[in-house]
Amino acid sequence: MRNFILLIALFFVTQWLLKKKLRHANERAQAAARTGGRASSLSARAESGANGANSASAPPQLADPLIRCAQCGVHTPRSESIVVAGECFCCADHTHRVAARPSGRDVR
Numbered sequence: 292m293r294n295f296i297l298l299i300a301l302f303f304v305t306q307w308l309l310k311k312k313l314r315h316a317n318e319r320a321q322a323a324a325r326t327g328g329r330a331s332s333l334s335a336r337a338e339s340g341a342n343g344a345n346s347a348s349a350p351p352q353l354a355d356p357l358i359r360c361a362q363c364g365v366h367t368p369r370s371e372s373i374v375v376a377g378e379c380f381c382c383a384d385h386t387h388r389v390a391a392r393p394s395g396r397d398v399r
Contacts, residue, residue, distance in 0.1 A: 362389055 357366040361378040362385035372379045373386055380386045 360385060 355368040355370050358369050358372045358379040359366055360381040365381045367381040375386045
């Protein structure tokens with residue numbers, strides 16, 4: 292019974308170490324992609340602490356925020372959305388539909 296519990300504990304420790312190693316490898320690959328090949332010298336300095344700033348403390352790059360279409364409710368990136376009269380739309384077709392329908396102020 293003792294061997295079985297030891298085997299289970301060894302399994303979980305091994306899984307934890309593998310995940311930690313993969314996470315570290317992914318962080319290095321992302322740093323290399325951001326710097327465009329200069330990662331080898333920069334990561335060596337970051338690991339030794341020569342530059343004084345930790346690369347992990349840098350704020351993450353945020354994606355383009357999503358905006359909800361006033362016509363259909365689909366979320367699109369802000370850079371791809373169309374803004375007409377203060378309302379955001381996902382495509383030009385929806386802007387024409389909203390512009391074509393009469394509003395409460397126009398109808399008498």
